Amino acid sequence: MSTPAYLDLQRRHERLHHLGHMQHIVEWDQSANMPSKGSDARSLALAEMGGLLHQLATDPALKALLEAAEQEPLSEHQRANLREMQRVWRSANALPQRLVEAKSLARSRCEHAWRTQRQANDWAGYLVNLREVVKLAREEAACLSDATGLSRYDALMDQYEPGMRASEVDRVFGDLRSWLPGLIADVQVRQAQELLIRPQGPFPKAAQRALGLDAMRLMGFDFEAGRLDESVHPFCGGVPEDVRMTTRYREDDFLPSLMGTIHETGHGRYEQNRPRDWITQPVSQARSMGLHESQSLSFEMQLGSHPAFAQLLSPLVIQHLGAQPAFEPGNLNRLLTRVQPGLIRVDADEVTYPAHVILRYEIERPLMEGLIECEDIPALWDTKMMELLGRDTRGNFKDGCMQDVHWGGGAFGYFPCYTLGAMYAAQWFATLRRSVPDLDTQIAAGNLQPVFDWLNANIWSQGSRWETPELVRRASGEALNPAHFKAHLQARYLA
Amino acid sequence: MSTPAYLDLQRRHERLHHLGHMQHIVEWDQSANMPSKGSDARSLALAEMGGLLHQLATDPALKALLEAAEQEPLSEHQRANLREMQRVWRSANALPQRLVEAKSLARSRCEHAWRTQRQANDWAGYLVNLREVVKLAREEAACLSDATGLSRYDALMDQYEPGMRASEVDRVFGDLRSWLPGLIADVQVRQAQELLIRPQGPFPKAAQRALGLDAMRLMGFDFEAGRLDESVHPFCGGVPEDVRMTTRYREDDFLPSLMGTIHETGHGRYEQNRPRDWITQPVSQARSMGLHESQSLSFEMQLGSHPAFAQLLSPLVIQHLGAQPAFEPGNLNRLLTRVQPGLIRVDADEVTYPAHVILRYEIERPLMEGLIECEDIPALWDTKMMELLGRDTRGNFKDGCMQDVHWGGGAFGYFPCYTLGAMYAAQWFATLRRSVPDLDTQIAAGNLQPVFDWLNANIWSQGSRWETPELVRRASGEALNPAHFKAHLQARYLA
Ligand SMILES: [Zn+2]
Numbered sequence: 001m002s003t004p005a006y007l008d009l010q011r012r013h014e015r016l017h018h019l020g021h022m023q024h025i026v027e028w029d030q031s032a033n034m035p036s037k038g039s040d041a042r043s044l045a046l047a048e049m050g051g052l053l054h055q056l057a058t059d060p061a062l063k064a065l066l067e068a069a070e071q072e073p074l075s076e077h078q079r080a081n082l083r084e085m086q087r088v089w090r091s092a093n094a095l096p097q098r099l100v101e102a103k104s105l106a107r108s109r110c111e112h113a114w115r116t117q118r119q120a121n122d123w124a125g126y127l128v129n130l131r132e133v134v135k136l137a138r139e140e141a142a143c144l145s146d147a148t149g150l151s152r153y154d155a156l157m158d159q160y161e162p163g164m165r166a167s168e169v170d171r172v173f174g175d176l177r178s179w180l181p182g183l184i185a186d187v188q189v190r191q192a193q194e195l196l197i198r199p200q201g202p203f204p205k206a207a208q209r210a211l212g213l214d215a216m217r218l219m220g221f222d223f224e225a226g227r228l229d230e231s232v233h234p235f236c237g238g239v240p241e242d243v244r245m246t247t248r249y250r251e252d253d254f255l256p257s258l259m260g261t262i263h264e265t266g267h268g269r270y271e272q273n274r275p276r277d278w279i280t281q282p283v284s285q286a287r288s289m290g291l292h293e294s295q296s297l298s299f300e301m302q303l304g305s306h307p308a309f310a311q312l313l314s315p316l317v318i319q320h321l322g323a324q325p326a327f328e329p330g331n332l333n334r335l336l337t338r339v340q341p342g343l344i345r346v347d348a349d350e351v352t353y354p355a356h357v358i359l360r361y362e363i364e365r366p367l368m369e370g371l372i373e374c375e376d377i378p379a380l381w382d383t384k385m386m387e388l389l390g391r392d393t394r395g396n397f398k399d400g401c402m403q404d405v406h407w408g409g410g411a412f413g414y415f416p417c418y419t420l421g422a423m424y425a426a427q428w429f430a431t432l433r434r435s436v437p438d439l440d441t442q443i444a445a446g447n448l449q450p451v452f453d454w455l456n457a458n459i460w461s462q463g464s465r466w467e468t469p470e471l472v473r474r475a476s477g478e479a480l481n482p483a484h485f486k487a488h489l490q491a492r493y494l495a
Numbered sequence: 496m497s498t499p500a501y502l503d504l505q506r507r508h509e510r511l512h513h514l515g516h517m518q519h520i521v522e523w524d525q526s527a528n529m530p531s532k533g534s535d536a537r538s539l540a541l542a543e544m545g546g547l548l549h550q551l552a553t554d555p556a557l558k559a560l561l562e563a564a565e566q567e568p569l570s571e572h573q574r575a576n577l578r579e580m581q582r583v584w585r586s587a588n589a590l591p592q593r594l595v596e597a598k599s600l601a602r603s604r605c606e607h608a609w610r611t612q613r614q615a616n617d618w619a620g621y622l623v624n625l626r627e628v629v630k631l632a633r634e635e636a637a638c639l640s641d642a643t644g645l646s647r648y649d650a651l652m653d654q655y656e657p658g659m660r661a662s663e664v665d666r667v668f669g670d671l672r673s674w675l676p677g678l679i680a681d682v683q684v685r686q687a688q689e690l691l692i693r694p695q696g697p698f699p700k701a702a703q704r705a706l707g708l709d710a711m712r713l714m715g716f717d718f719e720a721g722r723l724d725e726s727v728h729p730f731c732g733g734v735p736e737d738v739r740m741t742t743r744y745r746e747d748d749f750l751p752s753l754m755g756t757i758h759e760t761g762h763g764r765y766e767q768n769r770p771r772d773w774i775t776q777p778v779s780q781a782r783s784m785g786l787h788e789s790q791s792l793s794f795e796m797q798l799g800s801h802p803a804f805a806q807l808l809s810p811l812v813i814q815h816l817g818a819q820p821a822f823e824p825g826n827l828n829r830l831l832t833r834v835q836p837g838l839i840r841v842d843a844d845e846v847t848y849p850a851h852v853i854l855r856y857e858i859e860r861p862l863m864e865g866l867i868e869c870e871d872i873p874a875l876w877d878t879k880m881m882e883l884l885g886r887d888t889r890g891n892f893k894d895g896c897m898q899d900v901h902w903g904g905g906a907f908g909y910f911p912c913y914t915l916g917a918m919y920a921a922q923w924f925a926t927l928r929r930s931v932p933d934l935d936t937q938i939a940a941g942n943l944q945p946v947f948d949w950l951n952a953n954i955w956s957q958g959s960r961w962e963t964p965e966l967v968r969r970a971s972g973e974a975l976n977p978a979h980f981k982a983h984l985q986a987r988y989l990a
């Protein structure tokens with residue numbers, strides 16, 4: 001069986017993989033380490049590198065190679081790899097080199113300035129850079145739309161969640177909007193009667209870091225293939241063989257960093273356990289950002305906020321931060337499941353979180369469709385925050401529309417993935433409970449292995465072998481079904 | 496004035512500069528951060544990147560461009576830049592792509608394994624990887640020799656110290672060998688009568704780090720354009736806009752880390768102050784490794800071990816490590832100038848240091864010339880250690896021939912630069928004292944600015960504008976003159 005075109009493509013993707021390694025480590029460094037005066041040179045370096053990778057991914061020889069490989073006798077895995085190669089090629093070819101380099105430059109500059117501008121609540125300063133990023137993202141959307149025949153927003157979203165469409169998001173988010181505000185209110189009424197003991201700080205950074213590392217160990221993170229550092233905006237980056245997680249610490253509250261770390265560990269283990277035999281190839285990639293988020297939320301919400309899990313967390317918290325009445329398992333779980341409409345998405349509880357996502361979806365979609373401009377964002381933000389969560393953000397850009405790195409980083413169409421991920425995670429655990437009926441007892445006993453095994457077998461080890469609907473069906477026996485998320489919230493918060 | 500070929504070359508070097516930025520940051524990360532399982536993927540990524548840079552540096556179009564640029568009307572600076580472009584081109588073209596990639600792979604593997612093998616005193620394990628690196632380095636030497644007409648060792652050394660030849664090293668080191676053993680003995684006799692108070696440890700890592708950072712501030716390091724981290728083997732890497740220094744800490748002794756940090760700060764400031772208008776171009780590069788070492792040794796030895804400097808260091812040491820009789824300025828200076836033949840090059844005092852370099856030069860040169868093999872290194876090391884420093888290293892590979900990263904990293908022909916650097920540094924200070932007669936009083940008063948100003952004007956800001964002999968003559972009014980080093984040692988240690 002001769003497959004010269006396929007093998008040529010495979011070698012080219014190996015090369016892209018190795019050069020991508022350079023890019024991922026340098027991007028991590030930019031967020032975790034880089035001092036301020038390094039910014040301009042770094043932006044230029046990343047733009048040059050991005051342009052070079054784009055050049056390799058759009059080599060004119062690829063078209064004929066992809067067509068020839070279609071005719072070659074390939075295994076099922078190789079065929080899935082070829083399908084993903086074609087997807088990478090289509091999206092790379094949709095964008096002119098000039099645009100790729102200009103966007104890389106604009107986002108590096110915007111993100112870097114954002115670090116200080118956010119602290120200073122400097123919307124006017126941020127706006128200057130954001131306008132440039134939005135202008136280039138719209139050009140990108142137009143190019144992707146031309147290449148795929150999708151609408152502009154769908155074309156952007158398809159990069160993060162292949163196959164997902166705004167019409168489907170509208171359907172799912174429409175359903176959510178119908179019952180979420182009522183559920184938030186019901187939960188708040190119910191929780192108003194609970195006795196809740198607040199932890200007494202301060203909590204030194206070094207102790208929080210040690211606690212976070214122990215939580216990562218509990219969640220099975222492989223420290224020989226990754227590390228935990230600090231950055232302004234927590235993320236999980238690096239490469240599968242060397243995963244770079246970040247967190248940030250507040251001395252007055254340890255829970256945001258602890259639960260954020262458990263969240264990123266879910267992303268980290270997905271990456272650490274992608275199919276190793278195919279690691280240089282597109283078929284080994286994580287399937288989608290929504291599925292990625294389903295892993296972090298399986299860790300942070302399905303497990304992390306589970307009443308039985310508090311029995312595992314409590315001794316670790318006491319070990320690193322000292323004993324307090326607030327650290328008793330029951331109270332710890334009440335803290336972790338406390339529903340409180342707030343300003344910050346990344347600190348939100350799992351019940352109000354979807355409201356933050358709906359708000360952003362309802363702004364970024366018209367922004368990309370050219371129906372609104374960057375200047376319109378703050379007023380829309382204020383209105384929707386009041387409408388969805390009843391909170392006033394007027395004049396508070398820092399904790400309002402400047403809180404996220406996504407838009408300044410040019411990532412439009414990403415936000416829906418968070419709530420799709422929460423829904424997938426609920427669906428995974430509904431499935432898992434059917435095959436492991438005593439799951440809650442196992443968790444309380446500290447045996448998380450059945451969870452890790454199921455996620456590894458059904459998600460991590462599958463990479464991009466199947467398209468998303470097929471992966472979801474194979475894992476759970478049905479298509480994405482938001483009813484599991486609703487049932488999960490009702491069972492946990494209103495039962 | 497039309498200079499199309501020159502401008503094309505300039506743009507190509509800009510590109511190499513930006514991609515080199517990626518490589519420098521990733522190499523720093525490899526030493527400072529990378530966990531063990533990341534090693535293979537990192538080696539492959541760096542090899543791919545090295546191959547790519549080599550491909551760009553050997554583009555067949557370059558030959559004609561370089562020839563055409565010769566005929567264009569260039570400014571004096573542009574002409575110096577073109578000369579350096581030609582040097583880069585000659586050395587890149589001497590090496591086949593295959594060899595560049597193979598060497599990058601072999602050195603990454605060897606260096607990574609060395610980290611644990613050194614700890615385990617595992618010479619047999621190290622030897623397997625070292626043989627491969629030596630084989631490739633010899634191939635490299637042969638290629639460079641063919642391209643330049645130099646001998647193999649000269650061709651290797653020319654990469655680090657352009658223009659320097661083994662015959663010149665023999666002359667200078669021959670002179671050294673004639674008086675150094677006598678001087679070491681004289682100093683030891685004299686110091687035997689000194690009262691010396693040893694510092695009482697342990698010294699916690701966090702306090703040592705804070706002390707090191709303050710020492711860097713004293714030496715003028717720009718923390719907005721660089722940082723200090725940890726690695727097994729201290730070095731100064733990164734890029735001029737973002738210098739990455741590393742150190743290592745021993746809790747029983749703070750002086751190696753403190754003085755090592757001051758040393759690397761000298762390298763760091765050279766990099767931070769290279770000509771900024773030309774930063775993307777070869778003419779902005781540091782002139783040579785010997786000149787680089789002359790900066791670190793100006794900081795560590797000429798200044799750091801100066802009796803007046805101890806008056807600046809003493810309060811910092813007391814601030815971070817608490818008061819001790821050993822930290823009194825006079826005693827601190829006696830500690831820093833204590834001459835003691837030891838096993839470890841990087842911990843050696845400035846009087847015995849050249850002996851460590853001579854030993855390595857006398858091994859690496861015949862190794863590259865094919866006169867000896869890797870297996871012969873330990874016995875030669877043992878013999879020469881006894882001969883030069885009277886120390887027994889038999890069976891102690893860890894503190895013997897496995898102590899340095901250079902050979903495993905494929906850097907043969909580098910070691911002489913350390914002692915050339917010490918000689919240049921003595922020559923700079925002899926010059927400086929002529930123009931600032933009260934220099935010692937200034938130093939004692941904490942005014943180091945005259946030193947920084949002189950180094951900046953004569954070395955840092957000059958980049959590669961002049962070839963080394965011309966730079967040395969312009970800075971000091973004469974050619975490299977080892978008499979200054981001898982006079983410096985006699986004045987400091989025997990006056
Ligand atoms: Zn996430």
Ligand SMILES: [Zn+2]
Pocket residue numbers: 758762788791
């Ligand atoms: Zn040095």
